[in-house]
Amino acid sequence: xxxxxxxxxxxxxxxxxxxxxxxxxxxxxxxxxxxxxxxxxxxxxxxxxxxxxxxxxxxxxxxxxxxxxxxxxxxxxxxxxxxxxxxxxxxxxx
Amino acid sequence: xxxxxxxxxxxxxxxxxxxxxxxxxxxxxxxxxxxxxxxxxxxxxxxxxxxxxxxxxxxxxxxxxxxxxxxxxxxxxxxxxxxxxxxxxxxxxxxxxxxxxxxxxxxxxxxxxxxxxxxxxxxxxxxxxxxxxxxxxxxxxxxxxxxxxxxxxxxxxxxxxxxxxxxxxxxxxxxxxxxxxxxxxxxxxxxxxxxxxxxxxxxxxxxxxxxxxxxxxxxxxxxxxxxxxxxxxxxxxxxxxxxxxxxxxxxxxxxxxxxxxxxxxxxxxxxxxxxxxxxxxxxxxxxxxxxxxxxxxxxxxxxxxxxxxxxxxxxxxxxxxxxxxxxxxxxxxxxxxxxxxxxxxxxxxxxxxxxxxxxxxxxxxxxxxxxxxxxxxxxxxxxxxxxxxxxxxxxxxxxxxxxxxxxxxxxxxxxxxxxxxxxxxxxxxxxxxxxxxxxxxxxxxxxxxxxxxxxxxxxxxxxxxxxxxxx
Numbered sequence: 001x002x003x004x005x006x007x008x009x010x011x012x013x014x015x016x017x018x019x020x021x022x023x024x025x026x027x028x029x030x031x032x033x034x035x036x037x038x039x040x041x042x043x044x045x046x047x048x049x050x051x052x053x054x055x056x057x058x059x060x061x062x063x064x065x066x067x068x069x070x071x072x073x074x075x076x077x078x079x080x081x082x083x084x085x086x087x088x089x090x091x092x093x094x
Numbered sequence: 095x096x097x098x099x100x101x102x103x104x105x106x107x108x109x110x111x112x113x114x115x116x117x118x119x120x121x122x123x124x125x126x127x128x129x130x131x132x133x134x135x136x137x138x139x140x141x142x143x144x145x146x147x148x149x150x151x152x153x154x155x156x157x158x159x160x161x162x163x164x165x166x167x168x169x170x171x172x173x174x175x176x177x178x179x180x181x182x183x184x185x186x187x188x189x190x191x192x193x194x195x196x197x198x199x200x201x202x203x204x205x206x207x208x209x210x211x212x213x214x215x216x217x218x219x220x221x222x223x224x225x226x227x228x229x230x231x232x233x234x235x236x237x238x239x240x241x242x243x244x245x246x247x248x249x250x251x252x253x254x255x256x257x258x259x260x261x262x263x264x265x266x267x268x269x270x271x272x273x274x275x276x277x278x279x280x281x282x283x284x285x286x287x288x289x290x291x292x293x294x295x296x297x298x299x300x301x302x303x304x305x306x307x308x309x310x311x312x313x314x315x316x317x318x319x320x321x322x323x324x325x326x327x328x329x330x331x332x333x334x335x336x337x338x339x340x341x342x343x344x345x346x347x348x349x350x351x352x353x354x355x356x357x358x359x360x361x362x363x364x365x366x367x368x369x370x371x372x373x374x375x376x377x378x379x380x381x382x383x384x385x386x387x388x389x390x391x392x393x394x395x396x397x398x399x400x401x402x403x404x405x406x407x408x409x410x411x412x413x414x415x416x417x418x419x420x421x422x423x424x425x426x427x428x429x430x431x432x433x434x435x436x437x438x439x440x441x442x443x444x445x446x447x448x449x450x451x452x453x454x455x456x457x458x459x460x461x462x463x464x465x466x467x468x469x470x471x472x473x474x475x476x477x478x479x480x481x482x483x484x485x486x487x488x489x490x491x492x493x494x495x496x497x498x499x500x501x502x503x504x505x506x507x508x509x510x511x512x513x514x515x516x517x518x519x520x521x522x523x524x525x526x527x528x529x530x531x532x533x534x535x536x537x538x539x540x541x542x543x544x545x546x547x548x549x550x551x552x553x554x555x556x557x558x559x560x561x562x563x564x565x
Contacts, residue, residue, distance in 0.1 A: 007440070014399060014443040015406070016436060017424035026440055029498055033441060036499055037388045037454065040461050050459030051466060053291055053321070054515030055278040055539070060320040074184040080413035087408050093418030 001031045098123075100561045103250040103304040107154035117147045117155030121199060124157040127248045128202040133224040133233075135243040136202045137162050138170050144199035151197025152311060158198040159249035161206050161240050164190050164295075165284040173286040174206040174236075176219040177405045177412045177430025187284025188316045189253065189295050196311040201249060204239030208432045209402065210260055210288045212236050213504035216495055217434040224491070225268060227529055227563045231488040234264030234504070240298045241268040247562040251308055252298045257289050258390050259484075259508025261296045262520040266483035266532025269522045269558065271549070272298045273305045276539045277515030279325050281316030289397035290321075292390075292512050300560040302521060302550045306331050309542065326540050332550035337371040340548060342535075343378025343476030348507045353485045356526025361482050364523045364533050367555040368480070373548075378472045378479060382464040386510040389465070391502060392445045392458035393513070398435075399442030405430060437498060466514045473538050478548060481507045483520040483532035511536045519549050522558035530558075 007026050011018045018026060072085070081088035098106055098115060109115055121143055128139040136159075147155035165171045165183035172178040190200060207217040215223040215238025225233040226246035233242040237254025241264035244252050254261040256274035265272025273296045280295045287293065297308035310329035316322045342365070349361060365375045407413035407426035415425030431439070445454035472479055485506055494501045511518040516536050523533035533552075537545040 002444075006444075010440055010444045010447060013447060014439050015403075015420070015423040015427055016431075016439060017428035018436075022436070026437070029437060030440060030444065032499055033391060033437075033502075034444075037391055037458075040385050040388045040392075040457050041453070043382070043385060043457075043461065043464070045457060045460040045464070048460040048463050050456060051462040052459060054466065054513075055276075055321070055323065057278070057321060057323060062317060070184055075409075077184065078181055078410040080407060080411075089408055090417070090419050090422050093420070 002027055002034070100247050102300045102560055103156045104307055106156050106250050110149040110154045110156070117149055118143060120155065121157050121201065124201045124249060128159070128243070131243065131248050133226060133242045133246060134221050135204055135223050135239040135246070135248060137172065137205050137220055137239070138203040140201050144194070147197050147199055153193065153197035153307065155197050155199065156250050157201035158193055159202055159204050159240055159243045159252035160190055160200045161237050161252070161254045162203040163206060163210055163255050163286045164253070165286065166190055166200060166203070169203065171203065171286070172220070173210070174208040174218040174220065175430065175435070176432070177426070179412065181410050185284060188281035188318060189312050190284065193253070193308070193311055198308070204243055204252060206239055207236035208435050209286065209398070210236040210255055210257055211398070211434050211438055213259065213263055213501050214489070214494065215239065216491065217432055219432055222491055225488045227269065227488060231490055231529070232267065234267035234484070234488065236260040237264050237298060241265055241270055244268070244270055244298055244300060245562065251300070251304050253295055253308070254298050255285060255293055255295050256512065257292045257394060258512045259505035261298060262508050262518060262532065262534060263484045263504055265298050265520045267488040267530065269530030269563065270298055270300060271302050271305045272296065272520045273309055273542070274511065274518045275309065275313070275542060276517045278321055278323050279540065280312045281314070281319040281322045283316050283318035287401040289394040290401060291397060292394060302332055302546055302553050305519070306546045325542070327543050330543055332546040334547040334551040335554050337368055337373030337548060337551050340373040340478070341476040342368050342373055342375050342478050342480045343472050344375060344480055345378055345380040345383060345472070347380050347383045348481040348510070352503065352506060353482055354487065354526065357482045357486065357531050360524040360526055360531040361533060364552065364556065365480070367552060371551055371555055376476065378476050380468045380472060380479070380510060382461060382468050383510040385461050386465055386513055387502060387506055389458040389461035390505070390509045390513060391441070392454045393462065395438040395442030396445050396455050397442070399439045399446065402435070402439055434498070462513045465510050469514045469516060469536070477537070478545065479536040481534050483507060483534040487526050487529035487531060507534060515539065517542050517545055519545050521549050521553055521556070523556060524558065
C-alpha cells in the first residue's frame with residue numbers, strides 16, 4: 001500500500017487538489033493497480049531496448065519559411081481571462 | 095426515409111447517386127434523428143445544413159458522426175470533459191476536414207469517456223450512453239457514443255479514436271465493424287491528445303466495405319502531424335469472398351483464461367468458417383501479450399499526465415479558484431477532471447516520478463519492445479493474428495465502475511496491437527446471450543488492404559445482420 005504522503009506528493013507534482021476522501025481512495029486504487037502492474041518486474045528485460053515510438057520516422061523537417069499562423073485574436077478568444085496581447089493569470093503570489 | 099438510415103453507408107451513397115433522395119434531405123433527416131437520440135450518444139448536433147455536397151463526391155454526402163475528441167472550428171469540442179465545457183476550437187481536425195471534403199459532412203459530435211479514458215462510456219462528464227442491443231448495458235468505450243449511434247441507425251457511420259481498444263471494443267459490444275489503423279497512417283492533428291504514441295483515429299461502421307470507404311479518405315501524411323506518413327498502398331474496397339492460402343494464428347494467451355465461454359464459442363465458430371473459406375488456423379504464441387495491459391497502464395497514463403498538463407485554466411476551458419496562480423491550477427484541475435482522469439494522471443505522474451521512473455516507465459517501454467518482437471515473430475508463420483476483441487459481451491451499466499482493474503481488463507485483447515502500432519479490425523462474429531461478440535484480426539504494419547479483404551470474406555460467411563438490433 002502506498003503512503004498517504006506519497007499520494008500527496010504526486011498530487012502536488014500533478015497540480016491536482018485532492019480532498020481527504022480522494023486521497024484515501026487514491027491510496028487504495030493506485031496500490032491495487034500498481035500491484036497488478038508490478039508483474040512486469042518478473043520479466044527478464046536485460047539488454048532489451050526501450051520503445052517510445054513504433055514507426056520508423058526520424059528528423060521530420062520542413063523548410064524554415066515563415067507562414068501565417070493562428071491569429072492572436074483567435075488564440076485569445078477562448079481564454080478565461082483574455083488580455084489585449086496575452087493571457088491573464090492570477091499573481092504567482094509570494 | 096427512415097428505412098434509408100438502416101442501410102449501410104455505401105448503400106445509402108448508392109441511393110443518393112441514383113437520386114432517390116437528396117443529400118440535403120438525408121442530412122436533415124439524420125440531424126433530426128440525432129437530435130431525438132435517447133441513448134445519450136450525441137453531445138452536439140449540427141444546427142445548420144453543411145455547404146452543399148454533390149452526390150458524385152467520393153462519399154456522396156452520407157452524414158458522419160464524429161467523436162467529440164476531434165476539434166471542429168466553432169463547434170463545441172469537449173472530449174467528454176467538464177474542463178472543456180463551452181470550448182469551441184479555432185481550427186478543425188485534419189481527419190474531419192478530409193472527410194467533409196470527400197463528401198461526409200459532420201452531423202453531430204458523439205459522447206465518449208472523458209479524454210478517451212474508459213471502456214464503457216461511463217466516464218463521460220455528460221452522462222452514460224446506452225447500448226441499443228440492451229439499454230441497461232454499456233456500449234463500450236471510449237468511442238461509445240459513435241458506436242451506439244451507428245448501431246441504432248442514428249448515423250450511417252462514425253469516426254472514433256483508439257488508444258488501447260477504444261474503437262474495437264465498442265464496435266465489438268455494439269455489433270459493428272471498427273478499424274484501428276497502423277499508427278501514423280491517419281493524422282492526429284486536431285485530435286485532443288490522450289497518449290500520443292498510441293492514439294489513432296479510425297472508422298466505426300456497419301460493415302467492412304463502409305470501413306474501407308471511410309478509411310480510404312482518412313489516410314495520408316499531414317504536415318501538421320510530424321508522426322503521420324503516407325500509406326504505402328491506396329486503400330481498396332474489399333471484394334474477397336475466400337481466404338485461400340491465408341494463415342490465421344490464434345494466440346493461446348489471448349484466447350483462453352479470462353475470456354467468457356460464450357465469447358470463446360463464437361471464436362471457435364469463426365475459426366471454423368476461416369477453414370471453410372480455405373484459410374488455415376494454427377496456434378501462434380504471443381508470449382508477452384499477458385503483460386501488455388500492465389505496460390499499457392504505465393505508458394498511456396504517463397503520456398496522459400504530460401498531455402493533460404495543458405489544462406491549467408490559462409488558455410481555454412474552465413478556470414476555478416480565487417487565490418494565487420498555483421491555487422488556480424490546482425482548483426481548476428480538481429473541479430474540471432473526473433475521477434478516472436485524476437486516477438490516470440496520478441498513476442502516470444507516479445510512474446514518471448523520480449525514483450520510480452526506471453521501475454515503471456522504463457520497464458514498460460522494454461515490455462513494449464518485447465510485444466513488438468512477439469508480433470514480428472508471429473507474422474513469420476501467419477498472415478493475421480485472430481482473437482476475441484473483448485473478453486466479454488456488453489456489461490451492465492454500473493457493473494464495473496467501482497473496480498478500475500476490472501474495467502481495464504476489458505482491453506486485455508486489444509492492447510497488444512496498440513502497443514505494437516499494428517492495424518487491427520473488429521468484426522461481429524456472432525451472438526452470446528443475445529449480445530454481439532466481436533472478433534479481432536491483427537495484421538503487420540500497413541497491411542490494412544489485406545486485413546479488410548480477409549474481414550470482408552469472413553463477414554460474408556458470418557452474415558451478421560447490418561441493420562439496427564432486433565427490438
